Amino acid sequence: MARPKIALIGAGQIGGTLAHLTAIKELGDVVLFDIAEGIPEGKALDIAESGPAEGFDASLKGTQDYADIAGADVCIVTAGVPRKPGMSRDDLLGINLKVMKSVGEGIAKHAPDAFVICITNPLDAMVWALREFSGLPHEKVCGMAGVLDSARFRHFLAEEFKVSMKDVTAFVLGGHGDTMVPLTRYSTVAGIPLPDLVEMGWTTQDKLDAIVQRTRDGGAEIVGLLKTGSAFYAPATSAIEMAEAYLKDQKRLLPCAAYVDNAYGLDGFYVGVPTVIGAGGIERVVEIKMNKDEQAMFNNSVDAVKGLVAACKGIDETLA
Numbered sequence: 001m002a003r004p005k006i007a008l009i010g011a012g013q014i015g016g017t018l019a020h021l022t023a024i025k026e027l028g029d030v031v032l033f034d035i036a037e038g039i040p041e042g043k044a045l046d047i048a049e050s051g052p053a054e055g056f057d058a059s060l061k062g063t064q065d066y067a068d069i070a071g072a073d074v075c076i077v078t079a080g081v082p083r084k085p086g087m088s089r090d091d092l093l094g095i096n097l098k099v100m101k102s103v104g105e106g107i108a109k110h111a112p113d114a115f116v117i118c119i120t121n122p123l124d125a126m127v128w129a130l131r132e133f134s135g136l137p138h139e140k141v142c143g144m145a146g147v148l149d150s151a152r153f154r155h156f157l158a159e160e161f162k163v164s165m166k167d168v169t170a171f172v173l174g175g176h177g178d179t180m181v182p183l184t185r186y187s188t189v190a191g192i193p194l195p196d197l198v199e200m201g202w203t204t205q206d207k208l209d210a211i212v213q214r215t216r217d218g219g220a221e222i223v224g225l226l227k228t229g230s231a232f233y234a235p236a237t238s239a240i241e242m243a244e245a246y247l248k249d250q251k252r253l254l255p256c257a258a259y260v261d262n263a264y265g266l267d268g269f270y271v272g273v274p275t276v277i278g279a280g281g282i283e284r285v286v287e288i289k290m291n292k293d294e295q296a297m298f299n300n301s302v303d304a305v306k307g308l309v310a311a312c313k314g315i316d317e318t319l320a
C-alpha cells in the first residue's frame with residue numbers, strides 16, 4: 001500500500017518543522033510547497049539527508065507547483081505572514097486573506113479529497129475563508145489552535161503543580177486570540193478539576209488566574225522573545241497530533257477550530273470547540289455544558305471572530 005501523502009503549504013518556520021516531524025514519525029511522504037524559490041527544495045533535501053542517520057523511510061519534495069500536491073491525503077496550511085512584536089494576530093488579516101484565496105484554489109484543484117488543517121493567522125477567520133475559497137466539505141477543513149493553547153496551559157499547570165504534564169489535561173476553547181477561553185473546570189490533574197486543586201491548597205486562585213492569563217498571552221510571549229517571528233515548534237507538533245488522528249482514525253477528542261452548526265448556539269460558524277477527529281475528518285463537535293461565566297466568555301470570543309469574518313467579507317466581495 002502506498003504511503004500517505006502530506007502536503008505542507010508554506011515552507012517557513014512551521015512548514016519546515018512539520019516536514020521534519022512528519023518524516024521522523026513516518027506519517028507519510030511529504031510535499032513542501034512555497035512561493036519562495038529554493039526554500040521548500042532546500043528544506044526537503046536537508047530533511048531527506050537526515051534520514052540515514054535518523055532511520056526513517058519517507059520521500060520529501062520541495063516545489064512551487066501546486067500540481068505536485070495532487071492526491072494529497074492531508075494538507076497543512078501555514079502559508080502567509082507571522083506577526084512581529086507590537087502586532088496582534090488580527091493585523092495579519094488583510095495580507096493573509098489573499099494568501100488563503102490562492103491556497104484554497106490550489107487545494108480545490110489538486111487535492112480536493114484532503115483533510116485540511118489551517119494554521120495561518122488570524123486562525124478562525126482564515127480557516128473560514130480557506131473553506132469558502134476551496135469549497136471542500138466543512139468536516140474536512142479545520143484549524144489548529146486549541147491543541148496548542150491547551151498544551152501551553154498544560155505546560156504552565158504542570159510547572160505550577162510540579163507534576164508530569166502527562167497527567168494534566170486542559171481545554172482551551174473559543175477563538176485563537178486575546179479572548180480565548182481556558183476552561184478551568186474542565187482542566188484537571190489526573191481527573192481532579194483545577195477548582196478542587198485550589199480548595200486542596202495546591203495553588204491559589206490568584207496564581208491560577210495568572211496562569212490563565214499567561215495562556216491567553218502565550219503566543220505574544222514567544223513573539224516578544226523571538227522578535228523576528230512567532231512560535232513554531234509547539235504549533236507544528238500540535239498540527240501533527242491532529243493529522244495523525246485523521247490518518248490513523250484515532251477518534252481523538254481534540255479542541256480545534258471547526259465548523260459548528262446547531263451547537264453552542266451557533267448556526268454554521270468556525271470557532272474553537274472540542275471535536276472528535278478520525279478518518280471522517282471532524283467526525284463530531286462535542287457540546288459541553290458551560291456555566292453562565294464560561295458561556296459569557298465564549299460568546300465574547302465568538303463575537304470577536306464574527307468581527308474578523310465580517311472584515312474578510314468587506315475585503316473580498318466573493319466571500320460576502
Ligand SMILES: NC(=O)c1ccc[n+]([C@@H]2O[C@H](COP(=O)([O-])OP(=O)(O)OC[C@H]3O[C@@H](n4cnc5c(N)ncnc54)[C@H](O)[C@@H]3O)[C@@H](O)[C@H]2O)c1
Nearest residue numbers: 010011012013014034035036079080081082119120121235
Ligand atoms: N494557529 C496557530 O496556533 C499558529 C501558531 C503559530 C503561527 N501561526 C501562524 O502561521 C503562519 C505561518 O507561520 P510561520 O512561522 O511558519 O511563518 P513563516 O514566515 O516562517 O512562513 C510562512 C511561509 O509562507 C510562505 N508564503 C507566503 N505567501 C504564500 C503563498 N501565497 N503561497 C505559499 N506560500 C506562501 C512564505 O514564503 C513563508 O515561507 C503565520 O500566519 C502565523 O501567524 C499560527
Ligand SMILES: O=C(O)C[C@H](O)C(=O)O
Nearest residue numbers: 083089218219220230231
Ligand atoms: O502568537 C502568534 O502570533 C502565533 C500563534 O498564534 C501562537 O499562538 O503562537
